[in-house]
Amino acid sequence: MRRMLPRMLKHAALVTVALSLFAAPAAAQSKSWTAVSKSVNTGAAIVVGVNLKPIRATTTYASALKLFLDEEESAKQAFEMIKGTCAIDVPAAISDATVIMKNDEKPLVVLGLDGLDETKVVACLEKIGNAMAQAAGSTVAIKLTAKKKGKVTEYSMAGEKKKIYIAWLAADVLAFTDDPNDKGKITKMIAGKPPKGALGSMIAKVSTTAPIWFAVSKKDKEEWGTILGGYGQVDITGGTITGTGHLVVAKPAEAVAAAAEGNKGLAEAKTEAAQAAGVLKVLNTITITAAGSQVDMTGSVADKDIMGLLPQLDSIF
Numbered sequence: 103m104r105r106m107l108p109r110m111l112k113h114a115a116l117v118t119v120a121l122s123l124f125a126a127p128a129a130a131q132s133k134s135w136t137a138v139s140k141s142v143n144t145g146a147a148i149v150v151g152v153n154l155k156p157i158r159a160t161t162t163y164a165s166a167l168k169l170f171l172d173e174e175e176s177a178k179q180a181f182e183m184i185k186g187t188c189a190i191d192v193p194a195a196i197s198d199a200t201v202i203m204k205n206d207e208k209p210l211v212v213l214g215l216d217g218l219d220e221t222k223v224v225a226c227l228e229k230i231g232n233a234m235a236q237a238a239g240s241t242v243a244i245k246l247t248a249k250k251k252g253k254v255t256e257y258s259m260a261g262e263k264k265k266i267y268i269a270w271l272a273a274d275v276l277a278f279t280d281d282p283n284d285k286g287k288i289t290k291m292i293a294g295k296p297p298k299g300a301l302g303s304m305i306a307k308v309s310t311t312a313p314i315w316f317a318v319s320k321k322d323k324e325e326w327g328t329i330l331g332g333y334g335q336v337d338i339t340g341g342t343i344t345g346t347g348h349l350v351v352a353k354p355a356e357a358v359a360a361a362a363e364g365n366k367g368l369a370e371a372k373t374e375a376a377q378a379a380g381v382l383k384v385l386n387t388i389t390i391t392a393a394g395s396q397v398d399m400t401g402s403v404a405d406k407d408i409m410g411l412l413p414q415l416d417s418i419f
Contacts, residue, residue: 131311132198133214137271143210143294146301148203150316155197155216162408167193187233188226190218202291205320210291212277219273220255224248231259254289304333304350312337326363327356341405349397357392364390364397378414380407
């Protein structure tokens with residue numbers, strides 16, 4: 103049980119990222135961002151928001167989920183166990199997610215849930231623990247003990263030294279870190295204010311109701327200059343998924359140089375994809391232009407074409 107819960111949390115984060123690649127438009131701001139937006143750690147450098155609920159309307163969803171679970175056998179087994187034991191379909195139960203990272207890129211993952219709350223989640227974990235114990239020949243019932251301080255709940259179990267720490271930011275919104283045994287980490291990651299400075303400015307430039315949106319405030323040196331960060335989002339209209347990104351640099355001259363390098367790489371990619379019509383079609387939608395001290399990038403792909411592009415991309419790149 104002690105090892106099972108961290109693995110389940112990890113797989114929830116993984117499936118969130120996998121499904122986010124195929125998002126559809128969101129009708130409202132997500133539960134997770136609504137719950138965490140006013141308490142973002144002041145050291146945060148990266149914020150990614152994903153609305154998973156409308157993904158299920160895309161033609162890509164079922165195939166993408168199957169592909170992901172075929173690649174992640176342990177996640178597949180965990181999801182099957184949860185569904186069989188608790189009658190909870192994990193991908194359907196996650197409505198949205200927000201991921202917040204510092205420069206070390208160790209995430210705080212915030213999940214919005216559909217039809218679940220703390221009581222139901224804990225009951226499910228106890229059922230799974232008992233099923234695993236019985237399979238191992240034990241007749242001792244497993245019971246999780248919860249102790250809440252502020253927004254963080256400590257979960258413990260008789261006979262186990264390590265404890266699990268999860269923050270419930272709302273009745274149907276939970277948060278955890280890459281190390282769910284570390285109380286200090288989760289406590290610090292949810293202690294903050296609405297984002298300000300460069301990160302806050304970039305978040306203000308995207309639609310946080312978009313299917314996918316991101317903002318990054320992180321310096322990085324390149325041959326042509328200094329990257330200060332970036333922001334962007336993914337939208338879908340009439341079956342076409344469109345991505346828009348903006349790379350923020352230190353000077354306009356650096357934006358020109360970065361755009362030139364990007365277009366050079368794009369031209370090379372088109373040459374490599376000359377015999378792959380589907381990939382070339384997508385590459386031809388991409389634009390990279392300098393605009394002041396940033397580089398603007400756009401591109402699009404038809405929802406119905408995504409799965410067919412994967413083998414072509416493997417053969418080219």
